[in-house]
Amino acid sequence: MIPPAFGYEKPSSLEEAVASLARHGSDARVLAGGQSLLTLLKARSVAPRVVVDIGGLDELRGVEADDDSVTIGALTTQAELLESPAIGDRLPHLGADASLLGDPVVRNCGTFAGALAFAHPGADWTALALVLEVRVRVRGATGERTIAIQDFLLDAFTTALGPTELITHLTSAIPAGDLTLVYRKVRHPGSGFALAGVAVLLERDADGRYSECRVAITGAGRRAVRATAVEGVLQAERLSPEAIEHATNHATDELDLMSDLYANAEYRERLARTCVRRALLDGFGRAG
Amino acid sequence: MTDLREVSLAVNGTPRRVQVEARRLLVHVLRQDLGLTGTHVGCETAECGACVVLVNGRAVKSCHLLAVQVDGATLMTIEGLAHDDQLHPIQQAFCEKHAVQCGFCTPGMIMLAAALLQQSPHPDEQEIRHAMYGNMCRCTGYEHIVDAIQDASERMAGAGAAR
Numbered sequence: 001m002i003p004p005a006f007g008y009e010k011p012s013s014l015e016e017a018v019a020s021l022a023r024h025g026s027d028a029r030v031l032a033g034g035q036s037l038l039t040l041l042k043a044r045s046v047a048p049r050v051v052v053d054i055g056g057l058d059e060l061r062g063v064e065a066d067d068d069s070v071t072i073g074a075l076t077t078q079a080e081l082l083e084s085p086a087i088g089d090r091l092p093h094l095g096a097d098a099s100l101l102g103d104p105v106v107r108n109c110g111t112f113a114g115a116l117a118f119a120h121p122g123a124d125w126t127a128l129a130l131v132l133e134v135r136v137r138v139r140g141a142t143g144e145r146t147i148a149i150q151d152f153l154l155d156a157f158t159t160a161l162g163p164t165e166l167i168t169h170l171t172s173a174i175p176a177g178d179l180t181l182v183y184r185k186v187r188h189p190g191s192g193f194a195l196a197g198v199a200v201l202l203e204r205d206a207d208g209r210y211s212e213c214r215v216a217i218t219g220a221g222r223r224a225v226r227a228t229a230v231e232g233v234l235q236a237e238r239l240s241p242e243a244i245e246h247a248t249n250h251a252t253d254e255l256d257l258m259s260d261l262y263a264n265a266e267y268r269e270r271l272a273r274t275c276v277r278r279a280l281l282d283g284f285g286r287a288g
Numbered sequence: 289m290t291d292l293r294e295v296s297l298a299v300n301g302t303p304r305r306v307q308v309e310a311r312r313l314l315v316h317v318l319r320q321d322l323g324l325t326g327t328h329v330g331c332e333t334a335e336c337g338a339c340v341v342l343v344n345g346r347a348v349k350s351c352h353l354l355a356v357q358v359d360g361a362t363l364m365t366i367e368g369l370a371h372d373d374q375l376h377p378i379q380q381a382f383c384e385k386h387a388v389q390c391g392f393c394t395p396g397m398i399m400l401a402a403a404l405l406q407q408s409p410h411p412d413e414q415e416i417r418h419a420m421y422g423n424m425c426r427c428t429g430y431e432h433i434v435d436a437i438q439d440a441s442e443r444m445a446g447a448g449a450a451r
C-alpha cells in the first residue's frame with residue numbers, strides 16, 4: 001500500500017496555496033493532517049498529479065474565542081481542539097465523550113476541518129459540526145465565501161468545496177445559555193467509524209426551559225444531517241423522558257439510510273434510533 | 289520521474305537527513321532509510337498502531353504520515369527509549385508484567401504508553417484503555433499491557449523526574 005507518485009508543493013503562505021490550487025484545480029489534493037488523504041493515497045483510490053501540503057501555514061492554526069463565537073483554524077488538530085481551554089470553557093462536556101471521537105492517535109494529526117472536508121459517512125466530527133452550526137470559511141481562486149455546515153455536507157465524501165478551494169477557518173456561534181453536549185455512537189469494531197452516531201446540544205435558559213435542542217445523526221445515512229423531525233417533536237412537547245420516546249420514533253425520518261458491507265439499512269435504522277434515545281436521555285440527565 | 293525531497297529530522301536525539309520521494313511513508317523511511325526496524329508495519333490502514341512513534345512528543349501512526357510531513361520535527365522511536373544498557377521503566381514493566389507475547393504490537397504500545405505517561409503521569413485504568421484504543425494486540429487480550437502501563441507509571445513516579 002504505497003502511494004502512487006505525485007508532485008509535491010509546500011506553499012509558505014495562504015496566497016501561494018490558493019495560487020497552487022488555482023493552477024492545478026482538480027489535479028491537486030490538499031494535504032493538512034493527512035489522516036483522510038493518506039487513506040486514499042495508500043489504497044490508490046486517488047492519484048493526484050500534485051499534493052499541496054498546507055502544513056506550514058501557521059496562520060491556519062489555533063482557536064480564538066470571544067463572547068459570542070469561536071473561530072477554529074483549519075490546521076487545528078482534533079487533539080488541539082479537545083485540549084483548547086476556549087473550547088473547554090464553552091463546551092465542558094466535549095471532553096467527556098472525546099474517547100468516542102475517532103482514534104486518539106489519529107486525533108493528534110487529523111484536523112477538524114479535514115474531517116469535514118472528507119465527509120466520510122461514518123465520521124463523528126460531522127455530527128458535532130452540525131449541532132454547533134459551524135460555518136465553513138473557504139478561500140479559492142474566485143475569492144472567499146462562507147458556507148453553513150448543512151449546505152457544506154452534500155453526500156458521502158462530497159462537499160460544497162470547489163476544486164480550487166480550501167477551508168481556512170471554521171466558526172461557531174456557541175449559544176450563551178447553560179449548554180449540555182452529548183455524543184453517543186455505535187462504532188464499527190475495527191475501523192472505529194460510526195455505524196450510527198448522534199450528537200445532541202441542549203441549551204437551557206435562566207428559567208430552566210430548553211431553548212435549544214439540536215440533534216444530528218451520522219453514520220446511518222450517506223451524509224450527516226440534523227434530525228429536524230426529532231427536534232420538532234421535542235420543541236412541541238417539552239423535553240422529558242416521554243417526549244424523548246416519542247421523538248425517537250422520528251429518528252430516521254430524514255435519513256437516506258445506507259446499506260454496505262458493515263451494516264444494512266434496517267440495522268442502521270435501529271442503531272440510529274437507539275443512539276438518538278441514548279443521547280437524548282443522557283443529555284437530559286447530564287443537564288441535571 | 290519524481291524528484292527527491294530533503295527531509296531533516298532529529299531521531300532519538302540524533303540529527304538525520306534523508307532524500308526521499310514525497311510519496312514515501314514515514315514508517316518506511318524509518319525502517320528502510322534509517323535502519324530503525326523496531327517500528328512495525330501491521331495493518332497499513334492506520335488501525336492497528338504497530339507503527340506508533342512520537343513526533344514532537346505526540347503519538348502518531350507513522351504508516352499514515354508522509355515523511356515530508358515531519359521535516360524539521362523531533363522524533364522518538366522504540367530504539368530511543370533505553371539508555372546505554374538500561375531499559376526504560378515502561379520496557380521493564382512490559383517485561384515483568386508479561387505484556388509481550390509475539391512482540392509485534394509491542395513497540396507501538398510502548399511508544400503510546402510513553403506519550404500517555406508524559407501527558408498524564410497517573411492515569412487510571414479507563415484512561416489507559418481509552419488511550420490504547422488505536423492500538424491492537426492479537427495475543428495478550430490487553431490485560432497485562434494495561435497492568436504494565438499502570439506499573440510503569442508507578443515506577444516513573446517513584447523515580448522522580450519524568451523521562
